[in-house]
Amino acid sequence: LKNGRNKYEENTMMSKVIGSGSDVLICTSLVGKTRESLLGELNAVIAREPDVIEWRGDFFAGVATSEDVLETARQISAAASNTAMIFTIRSALEGGQKISLSDRQVIELNAMVCKNTSIEYVDCELRMPHEQIDYLRSVANESGTKIIGSFHDFHGTPDAELMLKKIEEAELAHLDVAKIAVMPHCLEDVLVLLEVTLKAKQTCSIPLVTVSMGTYGAVSRMIGGIFGSSLTFAVGEERSAPGQIPIEDMRCVLNIIKKLR
Amino acid sequence: LKNGRNKYEENTMMSKVIGSGSDVLICTSLVGKTRESLLGELNAVIAREPDVIEWRGDFFAGVATSEDVLETARQISAAASNTAMIFTIRSALEGGQKISLSDRQVIELNAMVCKNTSIEYVDCELRMPHEQIDYLRSVANESGTKIIGSFHDFHGTPDAELMLKKIEEAELAHLDVAKIAVMPHCLEDVLVLLEVTLKAKQTCSIPLVTVSMGTYGAVSRMIGGIFGSSLTFAVGEERSAPGQIPIEDMRCVLNIIKKLR
Numbered sequence: 001l002k003n004g005r006n007k008y009e010e011n012t013m014m015s016k017v018i019g020s021g022s023d024v025l026i027c028t029s030l031v032g033k034t035r036e037s038l039l040g041e042l043n044a045v046i047a048r049e050p051d052v053i054e055w056r057g058d059f060f061a062g063v064a065t066s067e068d069v070l071e072t073a074r075q076i077s078a079a080a081s082n083t084a085m086i087f088t089i090r091s092a093l094e095g096g097q098k099i100s101l102s103d104r105q106v107i108e109l110n111a112m113v114c115k116n117t118s119i120e121y122v123d124c125e126l127r128m129p130h131e132q133i134d135y136l137r138s139v140a141n142e143s144g145t146k147i148i149g150s151f152h153d154f155h156g157t158p159d160a161e162l163m164l165k166k167i168e169e170a171e172l173a174h175l176d177v178a179k180i181a182v183m184p185h186c187l188e189d190v191l192v193l194l195e196v197t198l199k200a201k202q203t204c205s206i207p208l209v210t211v212s213m214g215t216y217g218a219v220s221r222m223i224g225g226i227f228g229s230s231l232t233f234a235v236g237e238e239r240s241a242p243g244q245i246p247i248e249d250m251r252c253v254l255n256i257i258k259k260l261r
Numbered sequence: 262l263k264n265g266r267n268k269y270e271e272n273t274m275m276s277k278v279i280g281s282g283s284d285v286l287i288c289t290s291l292v293g294k295t296r297e298s299l300l301g302e303l304n305a306v307i308a309r310e311p312d313v314i315e316w317r318g319d320f321f322a323g324v325a326t327s328e329d330v331l332e333t334a335r336q337i338s339a340a341a342s343n344t345a346m347i348f349t350i351r352s353a354l355e356g357g358q359k360i361s362l363s364d365r366q367v368i369e370l371n372a373m374v375c376k377n378t379s380i381e382y383v384d385c386e387l388r389m390p391h392e393q394i395d396y397l398r399s400v401a402n403e404s405g406t407k408i409i410g411s412f413h414d415f416h417g418t419p420d421a422e423l424m425l426k427k428i429e430e431a432e433l434a435h436l437d438v439a440k441i442a443v444m445p446h447c448l449e450d451v452l453v454l455l456e457v458t459l460k461a462k463q464t465c466s467i468p469l470v471t472v473s474m475g476t477y478g479a480v481s482r483m484i485g486g487i488f489g490s491s492l493t494f495a496v497g498e499e500r501s502a503p504g505q506i507p508i509e510d511m512r513c514v515l516n517i518i519k520k521l522r
Contacts, residue, residue, distance in 0.1 A: 187459055187488060191452050198448055218521045219484050226480050227448060249517045256510045260479045 015084035015120060016051045018146075018177050019207020023258070024225030025051035026250050027086065028236035031059040035072045042079055045236035048247045052231060054086040055119075056240055057109070058096040063089070066112055073117040086148065087113045088123035094152035095181075095241070107132045114145040121177070123148045126169050133173050148209070149175035153182045157189035157212065163196045164203075171206050177230075179209040181241065184216040193220055194227045201228030211241075218243040222253045276345035276381060277312045279407075279438050280468020284519070285486030286312035287511050288347065289497035292320040296333045303340055306497035309508045313492060315347040316380075317501055318370070319357040324350070327373055334378040347409065348374045349384035355413035356442075356502070368393045375406040382438070384409045387430050394434050409470070410436035414443045418450035418473065424457045425464075432467050438491075440470040442502065445477040454481055455488045462489030472502075479504040483514045 016025050028050040032038035038060070045053065055076055062068035077085055089106045090096025101109065110122045114136070124136055126149045133149075140147050149170030151163070163180050170178035178200070184190045193212040200208055207230040212220035221232045221243060233241065234250040277286050289311040293299035299321070306314065316337055323329035338346055350367045351357025362370065371383045375397075385397055387410045394410075401408050410431030412424075424441050431439035439461070445451045454473040461469055468491040473481035482493045482504060494502065495511040 188456070191456055191459075195449070195452055198452075215521060219487050219518070222517075223480050223484060243521075245517065245521070249520070253514055253517055256483075256506065256514055257480070259510070260476060260504075260506070 015082060017084065018052070018121070018148075018209070019230040022261075024229065024254055025084075025231045026247055026254070027052035027054055027231050027233050028247055029054040029056050029088075029233065029238075029240035030076070030236075031056050031238050031240050033059055033061045035062070035068075035075065038072065038076060039079060041237045042076055046080060046083065048236055049251075050083065050234070050236060050247055052084045052086060052121075053080050053236075054088050054123075054233075054240070056096070057087060057089045058091070058099050063109075064100050066109055069109060070112060070116050073113055073119055077118050084121065085119040086121040086123060087117075087119045088148075090123070090152070091125060093127070094125055094150070095154040103128055104132065107136050110136055111139040114140045114143040119145065121146045121148055123150050123179070124175065125149075126151050126166055126173075130173070133175075137174055146176035148177040148179050149173060150179040150181070152180075154213070155183055157182045157184050157192055160192055160196050160199070163193070164200055167196075167200045167204055167208065171204055175206065177207045177209060178204065179211075181211040181213055182217075183214055183242075184212045187216055190217050190220055193217070194224070197224060197227040197229055207231075212243075214242045216243075218245060221245065222250065223257065225254065226257060276343060278345065279313070279382070279409075279470070280491040283522075285490065285515055286345075286492045287495050287508055287515070288313035288315055288492050289495055289508055290315040290317050290349075290499075290501035291337070291497075292317050292499050292501050294320055294322045296323070296329075296336065299333060299337060300340060302498045303337055307341060307344065309497055310512075311344065311495070311497060311508055313345045313347060313382075314341050314497075315349050315384075315494075315501070317357070318348060318350045319352070319360050324370075325361050327370055330370060331373060331377050334374055334380055338379050345382065346380040347382040347384060348378075348380045351384070351413070352386060354388070355386055355411070356415040364389055365393065368397050371397055372400040375401045375404040380406065382407045382409055384411050384440070385436065386410075387412050387427055387434075391434070394436075398435055407437035409438040409440050410434060411440040411442070413441075415474070416444060418443045418445050418453055421453055421457050421460070424454070425461055428457075428461045428465055428469065432465055436467065438468045438470060439465065440472075442472040442474055443478075444475055444503075445473045448477055451478050451481050454478070455485070458485060458488040458490055468492075473504075475503045477504075479506060482506065483511065484518065486515065487518060
């Protein structure tokens with residue numbers, strides 16, 4: 001653990017916690033393939049002051065070698081010491097890179113990241129079997145790591161009911177954050193995602209991260225916080241999903257929105 | 262007429278036309294009570310480079326003396342030569358100042374502004390009797406002035422159907438722009454206004470200006486253009502309606518949104 005403190009202390013003393021304040025956090029993703037490129041990407045990104053950094057492990061060439069992942073995670077985490085980190089293996093099913101690990105191996109890798117690094121958040125897709133999610137939950141409880149339960153649809157925007165159900169699933173599985181990222185085919189779909197966010201905010205007790213992706217959805221990344229989303233993804237060095245805007249532009253818009261309160 | 266050109270030439274050569282391009286225009290309102298204060302307000306506002314300036318004649322102490330209105334209009338119009346102007350008498354019924362003129366006198370004042378000044382747009386509330394609107398339309402056709410048909414509800418957000426009907430009324434009356442400004446009681450109301458804007462954009466042939474007012478609605482002023490609104494009101498020197506943000510902030514957000522295309 002960083003400086004001998006536990007993660008909870010780390011979070012409250014240094015890094016920002018998703019959903020803990022009224023400010024929307026800006027997250028940027030690292031998508032490097034090698035440790036060297038990741039550390040370079042990280043350096044460039046830190047200068048742009050995101051609140052949270054997500055390491056997209058599915059882009060990492062060494063993802064199948066757990067020691068390589070853990071050592072890289074430790075180095076990234078040390079270099080990003082003041083910034084909350086999310087470790088994410090996004091499956092190809094939900095828009096990520098194709099990797100050789102099975103779902104069970106992905107859960108196990110997440111468990112190892114919880115146990116052996118000071119990374120504050122791991123992402124767990126809600127499509128994973130219940131018992132696997134429960135297992136990761138117990139490991140994460142032990143290590144003080146938080147879990148983001150996520151659902152992605154890169155092909156369309158499901159019915160509001162399905163999206164609300166996914167958010168409820170994250171809550172029922174005792175996860176710490178519920179994330180929904182969906183693709184709109186029109187601006188009406190963007191409004192559906194915002195409506196879902198508003199409704200979930202009223203009924204759900206855990207923080208939400210909701211995104212409507214692509215060009216139509218880009219506006220949701222800017223204003224989602226008004227409707228109840230606690231974190232938004234912006235471009236640091238490289239875009240990790242369609243519709244992301246640069247960190248500086250996002251900061252500018254969020255600061256203007258903040259003045260409305 | 263300014264420099265001997267007709268208003269259409271003025272519009273296309275110098276001033277911006279509502280709904281003519283893909284850019285959302287920023288409008289700011291003058292709310293001075295005297296000619297002197299208006300000209301001072303105008304000078305300060307022009308430096309902040311709005312695309313359109315609305316003169317809220319209902320704030321003007323001399324509103325009941327048509328010669329005073331016309332001379333002030335001419336002076337404002339001359340000083341704002343490169344900026345499109347809207348002349349508006351907002352009734353107390355729709356959120357404006359109480360004035361001594363009857364509805365018929367307001368229509369007549371608008372007609373005089375059309376005939377005797379180079380102001381490009383006059384506002385006409387859609388609640389006015391059909392024959393009065395038709396009369397103003399014929400005068401405005403003659404002078405080359407455009408008419409904004411407007412509907413305001415400072416107390417709530419009506420059903421989507423009613424708002425769509427109001428927009429349709431503006432179109433059926435052969436007006437040039439349809440404007441809807443309503444007050445939300447919650448963020449759901451803001452989404453309703455955005456949905457109405459989207460729907461109207463698909464069915465209506467004239468440019469739209471839609472606003473959800475107040476703190477909840479402020480976001481609609483920033484992103485309304487994405488959903489089909491062609492103009493947004495921002496604060497120059499003084500706010501003319503609740504929820505308006507400063508011109509510079511609005512310009513910043515609109516420039517970021519422009520990059521999304």
